[in-house]
Amino acid sequence: MSVTNLKLKPQATPQTSAQVIALGQTASRGIDGRLSRFVTQTVTNLLPLLVTLTFFTLAWQLICSSPESSLPAPSRVLEESWELIAHPFYIGQGVDQGLFWHVFASLQRVALGYAMAAAVGVALGTLVGQSALAMRGLDPIFQVLRTVPPLAWLPLSLAAFQDGTPSAIFVIFITAIWPIIINTAVGIRNIPQDYQNVAKVLRLNGFEYFGKIMLPAAAPYIFTGLRIGIGLSWLAIVAAEMLIGGVGIGFFIWDAWNSSLISDIIVALIYVGIVGFLLDRLMALVGRAVTRGTANA
Amino acid sequence: MTKSYLSLELLDKSFERGGTRTEVLKQVSLTVDKGEFISIIGHSGCGKSTLLNIVGGLTQATTGVVLLDGKVVDEPGPDRAVVFQNHSLLPWLTVYENVRLAVDKVFSRTRNKQERHEWTMRNLELVQMAHAAEKHPSEVSGGMKQRVGIARALAMEPKVLLLDEPFGALDALTRAHLQDQVMQIHATLGNTVLMITHDVDEAVLLSDRIVMMTNGPSARVGEILDVPLARPRRRIELASDRTYLTCRESVLKFLYARHRFVEAAE
Numbered sequence: 001m002s003v004t005n006l007k008l009k010p011q012a013t014p015q016t017s018a019q020v021i022a023l024g025q026t027a028s029r030g031i032d033g034r035l036s037r038f039v040t041q042t043v044t045n046l047l048p049l050l051v052t053l054t055f056f057t058l059a060w061q062l063i064c065s066s067p068e069s070s071l072p073a074p075s076r077v078l079e080e081s082w083e084l085i086a087h088p089f090y091i092g093q094g095v096d097q098g099l100f101w102h103v104f105a106s107l108q109r110v111a112l113g114y115a116m117a118a119a120v121g122v123a124l125g126t127l128v129g130q131s132a133l134a135m136r137g138l139d140p141i142f143q144v145l146r147t148v149p150p151l152a153w154l155p156l157s158l159a160a161f162q163d164g165t166p167s168a169i170f171v172i173f174i175t176a177i178w179p180i181i182i183n184t185a186v187g188i189r190n191i192p193q194d195y196q197n198v199a200k201v202l203r204l205n206g207f208e209y210f211g212k213i214m215l216p217a218a219a220p221y222i223f224t225g226l227r228i229g230i231g232l233s234w235l236a237i238v239a240a241e242m243l244i245g246g247v248g249i250g251f252f253i254w255d256a257w258n259s260s261l262i263s264d265i266i267v268a269l270i271y272v273g274i275v276g277f278l279l280d281r282l283m284a285l286v287g288r289a290v291t292r293g294t295a296n297a
Numbered sequence: 298m299t300k301s302y303l304s305l306e307l308l309d310k311s312f313e314r315g316g317t318r319t320e321v322l323k324q325v326s327l328t329v330d331k332g333e334f335i336s337i338i339g340h341s342g343c344g345k346s347t348l349l350n351i352v353g354g355l356t357q358a359t360t361g362v363v364l365l366d367g368k369v370v371d372e373p374g375p376d377r378a379v380v381f382q383n384h385s386l387l388p389w390l391t392v393y394e395n396v397r398l399a400v401d402k403v404f405s406r407t408r409n410k411q412e413r414h415e416w417t418m419r420n421l422e423l424v425q426m427a428h429a430a431e432k433h434p435s436e437v438s439g440g441m442k443q444r445v446g447i448a449r450a451l452a453m454e455p456k457v458l459l460l461d462e463p464f465g466a467l468d469a470l471t472r473a474h475l476q477d478q479v480m481q482i483h484a485t486l487g488n489t490v491l492m493i494t495h496d497v498d499e500a501v502l503l504s505d506r507i508v509m510m511t512n513g514p515s516a517r518v519g520e521i522l523d524v525p526l527a528r529p530r531r532r533i534e535l536a537s538d539r540t541y542l543t544c545r546e547s548v549l550k551f552l553y554a555r556h557r558f559v560e561a562a563e
Contacts, residue, residue, distance in 0.1 A: 194385035197355055200373040202402045202453075212398065216389040291389075 072263045080263035095247055095255060099271055105247040107275070109165065110233045113172025117233075118226060121177045125184025125225070126214065135185070146178035150236035154243060164244030168237065175236040176229035183228070187221025188214060223287030230283045234276045249275075301328035302489060303352075303457055308361035310347055321347050323515040325361070327508060329457070332487045336500035338548065339510030340556070345493045346461055348510075352491060353379045353459050366456055375403045378450035382462045384442040386434040386449075393430035396420055396449045403453045420452040421445070423482060440471035444478070451482065460492040464499065472496075473532065476503060484529060497552070501544045502532060509551045520551055 057074050064073035072080065090098035127134045128142075153174050157167040195217055199209050215222075241250025249272055256264040310322040321344040329335050337345045350356035352363055354373035363370040365377065378399075386395045397417045404413055421427040424444040429437050434445070443463060450458055463479075464472040476499060483490060483503075494500050500507045504524050511519040524544050526535070535541040 194381055194383060195387065197373075197379065197381065198385050198387070200355060201353065201375060201377070201379050202399055203374055204402065208402075213387070216387070219389075 072266070077263040077266050080261070081267045084264055084267050095245075095251065097247055099249070099252070099268065102247055102249045102252045102268075103271055103275055106237050106241060106249045109168050109241075109248070110172055110230075110237050110279075113169040113237075114176050114230060114233045116169075117173045117176035117180060117229060120173075121180030121225065121229070122184050122222060124177075125181040125222070126188055126210075126218075128181065129185035129188025129218070130214075139185075142178060142181055146182070150175040150232070151239050151243070154240055158244075164246060168240040168244050168248075171236055171240045172233045176233045179228035179232065180222070180225040183221045183225030184218060187218030190221070191217045219291045220287075223283070223291055227280065227283040227287060230279050231276065234272075234279055238272055302331040302333075302366060303329040303491075304364045305348075305352065306362050306364065308348070308351060308358045308363070310344065310351065310356070311359050320515040321513060322351075322358075323517050325516075325518055327518060327521075329489060329491065331489055334483055334490045334492070334503055334505045335508060336492050336494050336504040336506075337508045337510060338494055338497065338500045338552070339516065340512055340552065341495065343510045343513045343516040345510055345516075349379070349459050349461050349491065349493050352457070353377050355379075375399070375453040376456045377459055378453040378455035379459045379461060380443070380446045380450045380463045382465050384434070384439075384446040386442055386445055388434050391431050391433055392426060392437065392445050393417060393421065395434070395445060396452050399449045400452050416452060420448040423451060423485075424448045424478060438471075440467050440475060443467065443475060447475075447479070447482075451486070451488075455488070457489040457491060460490060462493050462495065465495070472499075477532070479503065480528075480530065497545060497548045500548060501526075501541060502530060502535065507544075507548060509548065509556075511556050519556060522547055522551075 061073045061075060063069070064071050064076075078085070084099060088098045088100040091101065092098075124138070128138050129135075150171050153171050154167060157170040157174075158164070161167045161170065191214065195213050199213050204212060237248070238250040238253070241248035242254040245251050245254075249268060253265055253268050253272075256262075256268065305325060305327040308322055308325040309320070311318050311320040313319075325348060327335075337348060339345050347356060351358045352370065354370050354377065357371070370377065386392075387398070390398065397413070400408075400413045400417045400420075404416065408416065418427055418430070421430055424447050426437075426441060426444050426448060429441060434442050437445075443466075447463070460479075464475055467475065479490075480503060482488070492500075492503065501524055507522045507524060508518055509520045509522065510516045522544060524540075526538070526540055526544075
């Protein structure tokens, strides 16, 4: 939980800064003042979250505390899954691994499938955005294929690859690629006429135009696609792994269900949520770093 | 017929959309001598930007031809550098990189790296933007952006500099300052300049000749006015100068008495 809290902080800071300065003036100055300002800032940012978290945990505890409840209360989760929570880096036999290793295995699959989706997606998106002919030929196909649910691809890819891991990677690839293609194409199509005119006056060749104008101009759109793509990949991997088995957070959840370890499922879900959140933040951060200054002229 | 540096010969331009044909320009002819500063003035919608784009090679004329230094213009190129109305700097590049991109492209073979760097800085100094070389366009004011746009165009050493309402988006004080700078640069480098404007004072102050366009559709060159004012020109002295006022009056008369902008035409 503390990881999420830390991550939220920088975002919320600007909103409260005005208030904090006013408080700081009345407080003592120097290191002392800075420290107290930091504390007030942290408290104002985190307090609402802590309150809601406490409220939800209490409510959950109350609702699930009766002995015949089908789901465990938080106290029971802690009690039953303490081994799991306390030893994320545990290394055992086969699928008996610490949660970190399960998440790590899932992340590896996502990294591979997503990287391929990003490369192919940006290339195809550029093609469709650049050429009206390619647009007419490919876009209808993309529009249909992107509505196919990720898991519907799994049987087909199992038949093609005859193996679980490549199939899961393919599912990630096919899930993440559509928003990347579509957003890239929109970004390329929306390159302002001005920039195209500049390129024409300078007589940039195709290669220079791609690197100097097209990619930077479309970068904000591309990163929107990449960010949606990473979210979808993480959604898909958990589902895909439930079916293919092996080490991975998805199969861990499925395995826990088969062994009626409901508390373990809850712990795993918290992991899945936090990792998904971190992936999204990571892409947003990379996007902001790369597209710095491109959005506004 | 004397051979002029830049000549526009019987340019016609019409657009076709949904079966209807709109004639924008009709039989526009103009000859420009080397080093001349020409303004093209007219009401909005009269096709003056289209005319500039044809000279720039960004738009093709339906019929007619543009000759520059004895060669036919049929595609864009750095010998006709354009300063766009909204500066068109690439926001992901710094001020320096924006100019350097043009310098690298135009002088890739003729100058080495060091020379290209110096030439980039020279042009930034010319528009007094060297101090902001490492800033991004979003970090400098509108007037500064336009100055960088001018530096980029000048750095290409164009045969003719095309200015498309370069000061239109600026406030009056910044505009005056930039007009002075452009006059200064024109005096120093002796460029041939073709400028689109809708500002009568700007046209009279800067130009050797003012080309007045009739209203569109089918706009044509209505009249060409010589501005026989000695250079260097100073705006304060000119404010009460007889010749200046006469020129100004005849442009105003053309625009508001004889070719009043007809709302229905829009």
